[in-house]
Amino acid sequence: MATTTIPPDQLLIVDHEHDDDSCYGGDLESETTSVTSSIYKFRVEHGRRYQNFRDPTAYYAPNDDKANETLDIAHHSYLLMLEKKLHLAPIGKPQKVLDIGTGTGIWAIDFADEHPQATIIGTDLSPTQPTWVPSNVSFIIDDCTEYPWTFADNSMDYIHVRDLFACIPDWSEFLAQCYKTTKPGGYVEVFNRAVWLQADDGSIPDDKGHAYNIWSREFRGVGERLGKTTTIIETQKEEMEKAGFVDVTEKKLKMPLGPWARDRNLKEVGKFYYLECLQGLEGWALTLLTRVMGWNVAEVQVLLAHFRAAMNDRSIHAYVPLSVVYGKKPVK
Numbered sequence: 001m002a003t004t005t006i007p008p009d010q011l012l013i014v015d016h017e018h019d020d021d022s023c024y025g026g027d028l029e030s031e032t033t034s035v036t037s038s039i040y041k042f043r044v045e046h047g048r049r050y051q052n053f054r055d056p057t058a059y060y061a062p063n064d065d066k067a068n069e070t071l072d073i074a075h076h077s078y079l080l081m082l083e084k085k086l087h088l089a090p091i092g093k094p095q096k097v098l099d100i101g102t103g104t105g106i107w108a109i110d111f112a113d114e115h116p117q118a119t120i121i122g123t124d125l126s127p128t129q130p131t132w133v134p135s136n137v138s139f140i141i142d143d144c145t146e147y148p149w150t151f152a153d154n155s156m157d158y159i160h161v162r163d164l165f166a167c168i169p170d171w172s173e174f175l176a177q178c179y180k181t182t183k184p185g186g187y188v189e190v191f192n193r194a195v196w197l198q199a200d201d202g203s204i205p206d207d208k209g210h211a212y213n214i215w216s217r218e219f220r221g222v223g224e225r226l227g228k229t230t231t232i233i234e235t236q237k238e239e240m241e242k243a244g245f246v247d248v249t250e251k252k253l254k255m256p257l258g259p260w261a262r263d264r265n266l267k268e269v270g271k272f273y274y275l276e277c278l279q280g281l282e283g284w285a286l287t288l289l290t291r292v293m294g295w296n297v298a299e300v301q302v303l304l305a306h307f308r309a310a311m312n313d314r315s316i317h318a319y320v321p322l323s324v325v326y327g328k329k330p331v332k
Contacts, residue, residue: 042126046286046297051126054143057226057291060166062283063126070280071103074163075110077272078191080265081253081322086111087160088251089187089326094118094157098181100144101164105129105137111160112137118157145169147177154183162191166223166230166288175243182329188245189326195219195230197257197318204318211306212318222288233323245327253322260317273320274311281307 042063043052049064050056061067082088086107095118099108102122112120112134122129123142133139142150145168159178168174178188196216197204204212223230232239237250256270257277281304289295289303310316 046290048283048286050287053125053141056287057228058143058145058167059125060284060287061280062286063128066279067283068104068128070276070283072106073272073276073279075104075106077255077269077276078162078322080269080272081255082324083265086114087158087189087326088249088324089158089189089328091158091187094186096156096158097121098151098156098159099123100159100161100178101167102129102139105133105139107160107162108137108139109133121151144177145174147173149177149181151181153180156181157183157186159186159188160191161189163193165192165195165232166226166228168232169228171229171232171236171239172242175239175245179243179245179329184329185331187326187328188240189324190236190240191322191324192233192236193255193323194233194321195222197320198254199316199318201317203316205316211303211310212316214303215307218289218293222292225292226288233321236323237325240325240327243327244330246330248325248327250323250325253324254319255322256317256319257311258318260314277311278308 041052043050043056045056048062048067050061051059051063079086094115097108097111097115097118097120099105099111099120099122102108102124103126105122105124108120108122109130112118116134116136118136120137122137122139123144124139125141125143127139127141129139144164159182161178175188175190182188196219197212204210207213208217219230237248240248255273256266258274259267259270261267261270282300285300285304286297289300290297295303310318
């Protein structure tokens, strides 16, 4: 077992010379798979479109064009964080790959291009993936929390899971199913982000009423009330080990919000994460804060306005923690 991480003070190197970087503020504000017709009868709430395959909180974010664009922006940010790698697990040349919660399918499509020898299956609750894709990619509508899965035991060389916090009722059960479906010698990789922001230099105000602190408090509470943890990033390494995977390795990262980091790559990441938040905040908050935490829409919009204002505060050097964990199913 191994754990690797970037130095804890790496993101403390702030580019004060570019605190007035134009990428803050206005400059950044800038059909599907073949399934039954009922899947396309999406639910509309608060002016946003959502999946209608399962109950409203099965997946909290919208699936409209704005939300899908947000997912693609996040994919680009993650690629930059991982030095343009689609995965960290040493998978070699897998033959059969499963992408759980594929979203727009962008990761599966990119992986298919890199691994033409592999067959990739992407699953999701929403049929929002493109029609024109590489011939070795297919998408199906499926709920990964319904067990057992339809895939045969010991059938996948690699299973990829990304950003399923607040989606899985029991991560032990979920990873046990991943273990069962993976071939001996195959890998499972789980990539999640935190639902809170941090600042190593203490630049996030201590005020409990600050938007970042309210966000952190409420979205931790969401997981407790919903029964689907939002803090899996803190325990996913242990959950992988508990499921029986070996050589479990974790890489911890810090994704800056805004272009304040001196490192050139992290500065670029910060620009894209800033844009992702501008696009995604409303979609992330509406369902969970109204349906789960009892907020009304007006209260949510006020919080979002304060959050956006904090994003444009040059004195705050915030980042979101990331964790990538992968492990191998024993050969024996």
